[in-house]
Amino acid sequence: MKVNGRQIVLLLYLGFLLLPIYWLVNMSFQTTEEILGTFSLVPEKFTLANYRMIFTDSSWYMGYINSIKYVLLNTVISLSVALPAAYAFSRFRFLGDKHMFFWLLTNRMSPPAVFLLPFFNFYQTVGLFDTHIAVALAHCLFNVPLAVWILEGFMSGIPREIDETAFIDGYSFPRFFFTIFIPLVKAGIGVTAFFCFMFSWVELLLARTLTTVNAKPIAATMTRTISAAGMDWGGLAAAGVLTMIPGAIVIWFVRNYMAKGFALGRV
Amino acid sequence: MSFSISKVDKRVGRETYLADIDLHLESGSQNVILGRTLAGKTTLLRIMAGLDRPSRGGIAENGKDVTGVSVRKRNVAMVYQQFVNYPSLSVFHNIASPLKLAGMAKADITARVGSVAAVLHIDHLLERLPQELSGGQQQRTAIARALVKDASLLLLDEPLVNLDYKLREELRTELRDIFSKRDSIVVYTTTEPSEALMLGGNLVVMHEGRVLQTGRAEEVYRCPASVTVAEILSDPPINVLRTRVDQTMAHLGDGLSVPLDGHLAGLAPGDYFFGVRSHHLFLHRQHPRDIELHARVELAEINGSETFIHMTYNGRPLVVQEEGVHQRRIDEAVSFFVRPRKFYIFDRDGALVRAPLFEDA
Numbered sequence: 001m002k003v004n005g006r007q008i009v010l011l012l013y014l015g016f017l018l019l020p021i022y023w024l025v026n027m028s029f030q031t032t033e034e035i036l037g038t039f040s041l042v043p044e045k046f047t048l049a050n051y052r053m054i055f056t057d058s059s060w061y062m063g064y065i066n067s068i069k070y071v072l073l074n075t076v077i078s079l080s081v082a083l084p085a086a087y088a089f090s091r092f093r094f095l096g097d098k099h100m101f102f103w104l105l106t107n108r109m110s111p112p113a114v115f116l117l118p119f120f121n122f123y124q125t126v127g128l129f130d131t132h133i134a135v136a137l138a139h140c141l142f143n144v145p146l147a148v149w150i151l152e153g154f155m156s157g158i159p160r161e162i163d164e165t166a167f168i169d170g171y172s173f174p175r176f177f178f179t180i181f182i183p184l185v186k187a188g189i190g191v192t193a194f195f196c197f198m199f200s201w202v203e204l205l206l207a208r209t210l211t212t213v214n215a216k217p218i219a220a221t222m223t224r225t226i227s228a229a230g231m232d233w234g235g236l237a238a239a240g241v242l243t244m245i246p247g248a249i250v251i252w253f254v255r256n257y258m259a260k261g262f263a264l265g266r267v
Numbered sequence: 268m269s270f271s272i273s274k275v276d277k278r279v280g281r282e283t284y285l286a287d288i289d290l291h292l293e294s295g296s297q298n299v300i301l302g303r304t305l306a307g308k309t310t311l312l313r314i315m316a317g318l319d320r321p322s323r324g325g326i327a328e329n330g331k332d333v334t335g336v337s338v339r340k341r342n343v344a345m346v347y348q349q350f351v352n353y354p355s356l357s358v359f360h361n362i363a364s365p366l367k368l369a370g371m372a373k374a375d376i377t378a379r380v381g382s383v384a385a386v387l388h389i390d391h392l393l394e395r396l397p398q399e400l401s402g403g404q405q406q407r408t409a410i411a412r413a414l415v416k417d418a419s420l421l422l423l424d425e426p427l428v429n430l431d432y433k434l435r436e437e438l439r440t441e442l443r444d445i446f447s448k449r450d451s452i453v454v455y456t457t458t459e460p461s462e463a464l465m466l467g468g469n470l471v472v473m474h475e476g477r478v479l480q481t482g483r484a485e486e487v488y489r490c491p492a493s494v495t496v497a498e499i500l501s502d503p504p505i506n507v508l509r510t511r512v513d514q515t516m517a518h519l520g521d522g523l524s525v526p527l528d529g530h531l532a533g534l535a536p537g538d539y540f541f542g543v544r545s546h547h548l549f550l551h552r553q554h555p556r557d558i559e560l561h562a563r564v565e566l567a568e569i570n571g572s573e574t575f576i577h578m579t580y581n582g583r584p585l586v587v588q589e590e591g592v593h594q595r596r597i598d599e600a601v602s603f604f605v606r607p608r609k610f611y612i613f614d615r616d617g618a619l620v621r622a623p624l625f626e627d628a
Binding site: 159161162164165166167168169170171172180183 | 338345349354355365368409416
């Protein structure tokens with residue numbers, strides 16, 4: 001194979017991007033002494049102890065379970081709210097529709113910290129504090145608008161005549177929506193689910209503030225690893241690697257539709 | 268069943284899409300709505316189907332008002348200009364869907380779908396998905412889905428316009444046979460005069476949101492009520508000559524006059540428009556009574572079997588349609604011939620005064 005200049009530049013760029021990830025994976029298979037003591041490109045004493053520690057210590061693995069719980073909850077809520085909303089925005093004209101559609105997106109423009117205090121206070125009052133649903137609902141603030149925007153883009157690509165033909169054929173609205181329409185926008189739903197999952201998975205500020213013990217996310221667990229014995233670098237690295245895996249899996253499923261998703265379905 | 272539309276207007280914002288539409292359709296009739304783009308054909312069909320509500324007026328089935336009744340509760344079928352099928356369902360399930368929703372037994376559905384698919388020559392494609400079909404086959408599927416249920420009102424909105432020429436002709440002939448065997452009301456819209464005349468039945472000529480004329484297709488062709496109808500009804504549009512009529516002669520301009528005899532006899536003096544269809548203009552004398560006119564060629568289009576020569580006569584564009592291939596250079600002086608008995612006579616407002624006699628039209 002002939003290697004030209006362009007490929008070399010791309011390879012260098014790829015190496016540059018992958019270096020931190022490689023280093024994280026490398027560290028996760030080393031003992032903390034090796035990480036702190038020597039500079040090694042590959043683990044000298046290959047060990048799975050860090051991973052074993054995470055999968056056996058409940059304060060670690062519960063972090064993952066908590067995160068997955070509220071992320072899935074959030075994805076389900078966001079999608080089930082956004083699907084009908086996006087359909088309405090894409091198919092009907094009503095008073096203030098365009099303003100409302102834009103207003104939805106403005107929710108994403110304010111920093112999450114703004115909402116921190118009201119959420120904290122409110123959840124304390126109604127007794128939702130430190131529950132999975134609390135975090136899931138808080139994340140809807142960002143994910144529902146995004147989901148509506150992405151789905152609206154995908155839905156507007158489906159000709160309205162299909163809806164009309166279905167009604168002429170005698171489909172009831174729910175039957176049409178679930179048996180005809182949803183299969184047509186399934187790529188959009190996949191991409192939307194991915195974006196909801198991703199934003200909820202990486203969000204730290206709200207998730208950490210609104211939980212203490214029962215629903216503590218993995219990212220919060222990772223920031224609290226300083227013990228009397230010092231920093232557990234190996235464990236932290238292993239936790240980091242495990243944190244990336246769910247995202248990588250989800251990306252695999254929607255890899256063909258990612259660009260369209262980033263363009264909010266409008267390609 | 269009878270279907271009637273009374274005093275229907277449709278306005279969207281400040282624009283008028285339909286104005287004062289009155290139509291009455293009987294069951295078993297084939298109705299062709301002919302009009303150029305933006306004539307309001309699709310809007311009218313959508314109102315008939317119940318997909319849109321008229322701004323004023325109403326629609327009635329068997330005398331019962333059905334304005335605003337949901338399309339789901341109406342017994343209509345519609346075929347769109349675009350090929351609309353359910354992409355996630357196979358051709359069989361596409362065609363079967365109206366029957367399934369009506370709660371028909373499975374064996375009956377299979378038999379019905381099979382027979383409709385056979386009529387439309389897609390019976391070998393039933394297992395495929397719509398996107399695995401050619402455009403013609405996709406539209407056949409859409410037509411099959413509309414035909415499979417016994418809708419009392421069958422609406423087709425320019426169903427053949429997105430197909431290629433050959434396929435269009437083929438499907439057109441098939442559709443005519445299929446329609447003639449049904450006792451539902453068929454409404455078919457088109458922009459093409461030849462298609463409208465070929466399908467026959469009742470013709471409704473629309474222009475800018477209004478119905479200009481209705482009647483049997485041949486009659487409308489023979490006696491167009493106005494210049495606009497005559498223009499819509501032939502392709503290329505009918506040629507119109509500004510003419511001044513005095514006591515004895517009609518003056519076509521450029522010093523050319525014809526005596527007032529035949530169907531021209533007794534025309535009151537005044538200004539008229541004389542219309543003549545392009546295929547009644549010839550480059551060579553056909554008959555001793557033909558009159559000769561002179562003009563300059565602006566364009567000569569040769570389409571193989573025919574040549575269209577565009578020119579300007581007395582300030583108005585004219586097209587001569589002549590069989591065979593005829594080379595004419597641009598700006599070349601030509602003479603062409605017309606028989607006065609072929610003239611349609613319209614008054615200054617464009618309304619028909621006299622049509623040629625039957626055998627001459």
